[in-house]
Amino acid sequence: MGVRRRLAAVIPLAVAEIVATVSAHARGTGSPDAETVYIVTARQTYDAAGLLAREATAWKDSLGRELVIAQLDPLQIGALSRHVHEREQRCGGFFAFASRPEAEAFIVRDRTAEAIALPLGGLYTIDNQATVGPWLAQVSEANIHATITTLSAFRNRYYASPYGRQAAEWIRDSWQALAAERDDATVELFQGCSNCSTQPSVILTVRGAELPDEVVVLGGHLDSITSAFSVPVPDLEQPAPGADDDASGIATLTEIIRISLASGWKPRRTVKFMGYAAEEVGLRGSAAIANRFRDDGINVIGVLQLDMTNYRQNVGRDLRIVSDFSNTALTTYFAELFDAYLVPLGGVRSALACNYGCSDHASWTSAGFPAGMVFEAGRPQNPNNPWDLGAFQSIHSTADTLANMGNSASNSVRFAQFGLAFAGELGKTYDGAEDAIFSDDFEVVVD
Ligand SMILES: [Zn+2]
Incomplete structure (x- = not known):
């Protein structure tokens, strides 16, 4: 209160x-x-x-x-x-x-406070190596690179510009193509945000085959901004490539979707992938979705936020688990997932406090849902600036480009692997029990 x-x-x-x-x-x-x-x-x-x-x-x-x-x-x-x-x-x-x-x-x-303390540790198990293991080697740097390139080629993805809507529609079409063969998957534009201007959020839903009312969410924000927009009358033609912030997160999600759906994976739980509108102007798209889900009583059991995955310079770590405004059991689970799947690949993790309203996971947390975020490795923090989170210094400028990140998406590969582990382990895999029962029945009939 x-x-x-x-x-x-x-x-x-x-x-x-x-x-x-x-x-x-x-x-x-x-x-x-x-x-x-x-x-x-x-x-x-x-x-x-x-x-x-x-x-x-x-x-x-x-x-x-x-x-x-x-x-x-x-x-x-x-x-x-x-x-x-x-x-x-x-x-x-x-x-x-x-x-x-x-x-x-x-x-x-x-x-x-309630969302941070939700005692969900019992749900957060790691026993689905059979599904997750084969996915990890399939992550393609080239695919992530290509998606970042396309998204950062929109003039901007500012929430109130025509380009911001076009970028959302491109993501919708791209995800739709990846789900085209699946009758258990749908892609929609979420328009129920009253202060997102013309920019929708994008939601791809893979319906759970066994526990459809238990929902797992993976998301990132699709909009971009630069400080040039922070004027009384913004010029909507201003360039804002937002390659790291957050084309990298959307590109990582897209690669997770590609690999998991192409494998024929049918999750036991419902898994939703989300590209949020209007994060840069106050977490608006994610707040609208999280509040809608709360009002509708949807049982979201875990949310992973990917906001900036691609910058890494002069640090030994690959990924940082955000420790604040996150469910405690879920952040512990993030560490366990990393240790189970990424440490064997040479991955190194650390932790980071990201402060108030850091990204869209905070919308979910505020609405009472268990959420957390993993953040880019970044660079060494300035010891003279206690605020410094050690992220890519060119975000929110026209210099937030792939060219300024070594023209490589290799640092996002670990995040795609991490997201695949999260989706596979929390979504689990439907084992085809119905088919087995049918086979048994059939055999009984034959006998
Ligand atoms: Zn961002």
């Missing part, structure tokens, strides 16, 4: 006047980004970003962490976003809502 109190900070009048002027100007443009939004972020991030918003109010989430709800105009969102990716070297960092009541309801309904 949120506890509300007004921030003590008083906004200087001159600043308030400037903000009001900018907002009035922005509202007159009709552009989808020209409206103020209500953000929820960590108090620490809000203060460090130097924001001076009107009507900022202090709250606490279910973990007791200090949060702020603030009404921000596009320039202030730009300042917050720049702080998050330049100082904290990550995307995300805040949730965004169209109204203050929605932002307040989000905190009041927050179930992060």
